[in-house]
Amino acid sequence: MIRAQNPGRAIINGLWIGRSTRKDSDIRIEGVRIEGGATLYNTSRITLKNVGVHGPLDVGTNDHSQGNTDNLIEDVWVWASGQRVIAINYRADRNVWRRVIVRGDGCGKSGCSGSGNPNVGITIYDSSGVSFQNVLVLDRILASGDSPYADFACAQHTSGQYLWGRNEWLGIMSINAPDQSLYCEPDFVLSGVVSGTIRDAVFWNGGGLNLARQGRFDVERVWSRTRQGDAFRVAPELAGSGSVLRNLVATGSGRYGINTAVGVSGANVNGNWSQGAYNQTGCVSGCSTSLPGFSPLSYFVRYGVDGTRYGETGYNASQNVSALPWPNEARIKAEMCATTSRGFCATSISEYIASQLK
Numbered sequence: 615m616i617r618a619q620n621p622g623r624a625i626i627n628g629l630w631i632g633r634s635t636r637k638d639s640d641i642r643i644e645g646v647r648i649e650g651g652a653t654l655y656n657t658s659r660i661t662l663k664n665v666g667v668h669g670p671l672d673v674g675t676n677d678h679s680q681g682n683t684d685n686l687i688e689d690v691w692v693w694a695s696g697q698r699v700i701a702i703n704y705r706a707d708r709n710v711w712r713r714v715i716v717r718g719d720g721c722g723k724s725g726c727s728g729s730g731n732p733n734v735g736i737t738i739y740d741s742s743g744v745s746f747q748n749v750l751v752l753d754r755i756l757a758s759g760d761s762p763y764a765d766f767a768c769a770q771h772t773s774g775q776y777l778w779g780r781n782e783w784l785g786i787m788s789i790n791a792p793d794q795s796l797y798c799e800p801d802f803v804l805s806g807v808v809s810g811t812i813r814d815a816v817f818w819n820g821g822g823l824n825l826a827r828q829g830r831f832d833v834e835r836v837w838s839r840t841r842q843g844d845a846f847r848v849a850p851e852l853a854g855s856g857s858v859l860r861n862l863v864a865t866g867s868g869r870y871g872i873n874t875a876v877g878v879s880g881a882n883v884n885g886n887w888s889q890g891a892y893n894q895t896g897c898v899s900g901c902s903t904s905l906p907g908f909s910p911l912s913y914f915v916r917y918g919v920d921g922t923r924y925g926e927t928g929y930n931a932s933q934n935v936s937a938l939p940w941p942n943e944a945r946i947k948a949e950m951c952a953t954t955s956r957g958f959c960a961t962s963i964s965e966y967i968a969s970q971l972k
Contacts, residue, residue, distance in 0.1 A: 632656030674706030732763030779804030791820025
């Protein structure tokens with residue numbers, strides 16, 4: 615175990631765990647601040663707890679096939695500039711990310727612009743069995759020339775291996791995305807299982823939810839308030855996927871409120887939509903043009919029993935309580951707001967979220 619005697623006062627200049635010839639396991643790192651980013655390279659059962667990461671956080675790699683499994687990223691906050699992807703779970707299975715804050719402060723480099731260089735907050739790529747619980751992407755920005763993509767992303771483009779599936783986004787939130795809130799486009803998925811579960815999610819003042827290419831999705835209790843595009847989009851190729859969409863709220867403005875090839879059961883669509891409230895199959899039952907009688911904050915519930923890893927009892931269960939107040943607020947503000955005053959830095963995370971989601 616590596617634990618700071620005084621939380622936030624111990625600083626590690628770059629963290630790299632595991633080597634190509636050695637898997638590191640059962641290491642707990644707690645209470646430190648990491649400058650320059652962190653990489654879990656060849657690992658199992660690593661825990662990052664109460665850790666600030668100034669720089670990218672990478673779990674997984676593309677240059678070995680030994681895996682990065684059963685890791686726990688809990689009560690961690692990540693912020694970076696000059697990076698195309700702020701946090702990634704890459705070719706790494708059975709990992710839990712619980713109560714993680716991500717903020718991208720713009721890249722501004724040539725490698726972040728042009729086709730094939732999407733800028734992302736946090737992504738699940740070529741992975742399965744990954745659980746994002748109360749992960750927040752707040753006030754991510756793009757520098758001039760940065761190619762837009764999404765706060766939350768997922769992808770799988772490797773034929774025959776690293777199949778994508780059993781991934782989940784539970785109690786997550788995107789606020790002020792400069793592009794999509796969540797964009798998912800896997801090509802090769804595990805058969806016979808739900809590819810992705812999105813539940814109790816809030817996408818606020820960004821580009822909404824977009825699901826495409828392959829996969830079977832379970833989407834429930836999601837509020838998408840957009841300022842561009844579609845609040846919800848499920849591409850035509852997913853029409854026969856067996857996906858389920860229910861209890862959705864679309865507000866704000868854009869092209870369509872619900873533009874989906876999969877019929878939605880239970881939807882509130884309210885706002886200004888240039889092409890109409892619905893497109894493709896749209897809503898098939900329980901459809902309303904009124905605002906619901908509850909706040910979007912009601913979706914922001916805490917998920918997962920503290921300290922549990924993937925597959926353990928209660929690891930992804932709703933705790934039936936609000937995810938607010940957010941832990942470590944004073945320390946997060948001191949670290950993430952040292953050089954900026956935008957977003958939650960003017961108040962606190964809990965106050966900021968409550969004020970945004972009015």
